[in-house]
Amino acid sequence: MVDVAFEAQNLAHPPVASRSKALAKLRLADAAFFQATRGCALAVLIILGGIIVSLIYGAAPALRQFGFGFLVSERWNPVTENFGAAAPVYGTLVTSFIAMLIAVPIGLLIATFLTELCPMWLRRPIGIAIELLAGIPSIIYGIWGLFVFAPFLQRTLQPALISAFGDIPVLSSLFAGPPYGIGVLTAGLILAIMVLPFITSISRDVFEAVPPVLKEAAYGIGCTTWEVVRNVVLPYARTGVIGGVMLGLGRALGETMAVTFVIGNAHRISASLLAPGTTISATIANEFTEAVGDLYTSSLIALGLLLFVITFIVLAAARYLLLRLDQRIG
Amino acid sequence: MTLYRRRRVRNFVVMGLSLAATAIGLGWLALILGALVWEAFVGLSLSVFTEMTPPPGASGGLLNPIVGSLIMTVIAVVIGTPLGMLAGTYMAEYGRHSRLTQVVRFINDILLSAPSIVVGLFVYEILVYQAGHFSALAGAVALAVIVVPVVVRTTEDMLVLVPDTLREACASIGMPRARMISHVCYRAARAGLITGVLLAVARISGETAPLLFTALNNQFFSLDLNAPMASLPVVIFQFALSPYKEWQALAWIGALIITFGVLALSIAARALGTKETVL
Numbered sequence: 001m002v003d004v005a006f007e008a009q010n011l012a013h014p015p016v017a018s019r020s021k022a023l024a025k026l027r028l029a030d031a032a033f034f035q036a037t038r039g040c041a042l043a044v045l046i047i048l049g050g051i052i053v054s055l056i057y058g059a060a061p062a063l064r065q066f067g068f069g070f071l072v073s074e075r076w077n078p079v080t081e082n083f084g085a086a087a088p089v090y091g092t093l094v095t096s097f098i099a100m101l102i103a104v105p106i107g108l109l110i111a112t113f114l115t116e117l118c119p120m121w122l123r124r125p126i127g128i129a130i131e132l133l134a135g136i137p138s139i140i141y142g143i144w145g146l147f148v149f150a151p152f153l154q155r156t157l158q159p160a161l162i163s164a165f166g167d168i169p170v171l172s173s174l175f176a177g178p179p180y181g182i183g184v185l186t187a188g189l190i191l192a193i194m195v196l197p198f199i200t201s202i203s204r205d206v207f208e209a210v211p212p213v214l215k216e217a218a219y220g221i222g223c224t225t226w227e228v229v230r231n232v233v234l235p236y237a238r239t240g241v242i243g244g245v246m247l248g249l250g251r252a253l254g255e256t257m258a259v260t261f262v263i264g265n266a267h268r269i270s271a272s273l274l275a276p277g278t279t280i281s282a283t284i285a286n287e288f289t290e291a292v293g294d295l296y297t298s299s300l301i302a303l304g305l306l307l308f309v310i311t312f313i314v315l316a317a318a319r320y321l322l323l324r325l326d327q328r329i330g
Numbered sequence: 331m332t333l334y335r336r337r338r339v340r341n342f343v344v345m346g347l348s349l350a351a352t353a354i355g356l357g358w359l360a361l362i363l364g365a366l367v368w369e370a371f372v373g374l375s376l377s378v379f380t381e382m383t384p385p386p387g388a389s390g391g392l393l394n395p396i397v398g399s400l401i402m403t404v405i406a407v408v409i410g411t412p413l414g415m416l417a418g419t420y421m422a423e424y425g426r427h428s429r430l431t432q433v434v435r436f437i438n439d440i441l442l443s444a445p446s447i448v449v450g451l452f453v454y455e456i457l458v459y460q461a462g463h464f465s466a467l468a469g470a471v472a473l474a475v476i477v478v479p480v481v482v483r484t485t486e487d488m489l490v491l492v493p494d495t496l497r498e499a500c501a502s503i504g505m506p507r508a509r510m511i512s513h514v515c516y517r518a519a520r521a522g523l524i525t526g527v528l529l530a531v532a533r534i535s536g537e538t539a540p541l542l543f544t545a546l547n548n549q550f551f552s553l554d555l556n557a558p559m560a561s562l563p564v565v566i567f568q569f570a571l572s573p574y575k576e577w578q579a580l581a582w583i584g585a586l587i588i589t590f591g592v593l594a595l596s597i598a599a600r601a602l603g604t605k606e607t608v609l
Contacts, residue, residue: 026506026509027506029506029508029509030506030507030508030509032508033507033508033511033512034420034424034507034508036416037416037417037419037420037423037424038420038424038425038430039416040412040413040414040415040416040417040419040420041416041417041420041421041425041430041431041434042430042434043413043417043478044417044434044437044438044441044478044479044482045433045434045437047441047475047478048437048440048441050452050456051444051448051449051452054451054452054455054456055448055451055452055455057455058451058455105351106351106354106355109344109347109348109350109351109352110348110351110352110355112344112348113345113348113349113351113352114352116348117345117348117349118352126352126356128600129356129359130355130356130359131596132359132593132596132597133355133358133359135532135592135593135596136362136536136589136592136593137535137536137537137538137563137588137589137592138536138538139536139538139563139566139567139585139588140362140366140536140585140588140589141362142567142570143566143570143581143582143585144362144365144366144585146570146571147365147369147570147578147582148361148365193358196355196358197355200355224337224338224340224341225341225344225345226340226341226344226345227337227341229344247443250443251443253445254443254444254445254446254447254448255445256445256446256447256538256539257538257539257563257567260567261570261571281445281447281539284447284451285447285539285542288451288454288542288543289542289543289546300451301451301455304447304448304451307445307447307448308444308445308448311443311444311445312440312444315439315440315443315444316436316440319436319439319440323436
């Protein structure tokens with residue numbers, strides 16, 4: 001055993017006095033370390049507070065100028081300095097909706113495969129591969145989407161959609177116009193690829209947390225794998241799956257680079273999914289450094305504030321659900 | 331019998347779909363990596379690492395963005411790691427069940443997936459706007475804001491895994507708490523803590539949005555932290571959207587460098603993480 005006070009003492013001094021001195025020093029160091037850790041924990045809160053305050057401060061001129069109209073106006077005119085958030089907000093919501101529409105079923109199916117069907121030796125490698133997909137930076141999806149995926153869609157999927165739905169009343173306006181390649185649909189598809197790994201890995205984790213006894217009981221009375229998943233696993237894992245889906249939604253709403261490359265940056269709301277559009281993050285990324293004038297900059301920051309508020313609500317709800325799940329299991 | 335058949339068929343269909351979904355997920359990974367390698371290998375040569383970014387229409391390399399990315403990543407890690415680690419230490423060691431810890435954990439989880447472009451706006455407001463010009467330092471701070479939540483999360487998770495018997499042993503020999511944490515808990519959780527930093531580096535090395543209006547971009551080689559600095563993601567963004575063939579080729583090469591850097595980091599982090607994190 002090493003007496004730390006003894007170890008720390010300076011041997012030049014008489015032992016008794018220096019021992020209490022060394023202890024005092026240690027006590028001071030202890031207190032300082034504790035305060036440092038607490039200060040850093042508080043700093044995390046300060047960062048969030050700083051983000052909110054700075055965004056509100058930056059957005060104030062635009063919000064004062066346009067008021068509530070900022071939310072509903074579709075106009076975006078830097079020349080006359082008239083700005084409204086409707087088009088980017090619409091684009092953000094629609095692209096995220098398309099992404100979730102595709103990624104949620106596929107993610108759940110992959111999670112089913114990984115927990116019920118996949119041979120044991122293959123589970124880890126496939127799980128890791130899916131997680132690596134989550135690690136690829138979004139700009140890679142963007143450049144791939146722009147040069148490979150968009151031209152591919154322009155040649156294949158989009159003309160097919162246009163001709164397939166051209167005569168059906170509602171759907172024809174949804175898939176109207178020339179196949180540009182880039183556009184709202186393409187952005188939604190890229191987003192789907194991006195959020196798929198998040199949804200998959202969380203769903204897999206909550207599927208695995210289902211007690212084996214429940215599943216075995218269901219198999220024991222002759223259920224098929226699908227019936228076990230549908231009636232035992234999914235109801236048990238529901239909260240966790242919803243949490244995971246909302247986490248993925250939070251990512252999709254705030255995703256910038258992958259969308260900026262392929263959405264076309266057009267400030268208008270059009271019924272067709274094949275038309276170019278814009279999202280909040282794409283608008284900021286494209287225009288912020290070129291914005292001239294305080295009102296223009298302020299309007300872009302107001303968009304950022306709007307995005308932060310939306311994602312904050314979605315993410316907070318997701319975390320709340322997952323937290324409740326943790327408490328139930330642990 | 332028909333009900334039995336129907337159930338069998340339905341099961342077969344859904345299981346087939348789940349197999350197909352997995353194939354799609356993995357196929358996409360292969361497609362993206364394949365396209366990356368295919369497009370980038372044509373232009374990959376040593377000059378990429380020795381020459382500066384070219385003006386339109388000329389050939390060149392990516393030396394200045396590579397160096398810029400490295401510099402800003404290092405500064406971001408140097409700022410963000412101690413902050414995140416100390417905060418995580420508080421949550422795991424001092425206030426494991428305190429109210430503050432619960433609030434910080436909740437907020438931290440939200441920061442973890444908050445849109446990175448908002449972080450860029452935040453740093454623009456507090457640093458760039460005040461200083462009146464873009465700077466590499468502002469870029470590094472923006473990246474640091476993204477590093478912090480990643481490190482906080484892994485530090486807390488890893489320290490919680492350290493067995494309490496170690497802490498009790500320390501307490502029984504009268505070891506001060508700060509010393510116990512730094513000499514015993516940190517060492518026991520070392521592999522996990524390093525994993526956290528590696529994951530954070532992987533996360534920021536591809537981040538583009540927070541750099542767009544903090545570090546901006548720089549056509550030339552610059553080591554000045556107070557001036558705009560090029561970085562790989564921003565150069566990829568600018569070059570990929572340009573109409574020049576040479577620039578687009580360089581964007582693909584930059585994308586390849588980042589992807590394999592990030593994949594290598596995540597695999598290294600995973601290898602470290604699966605090793606025994608506790609002594």
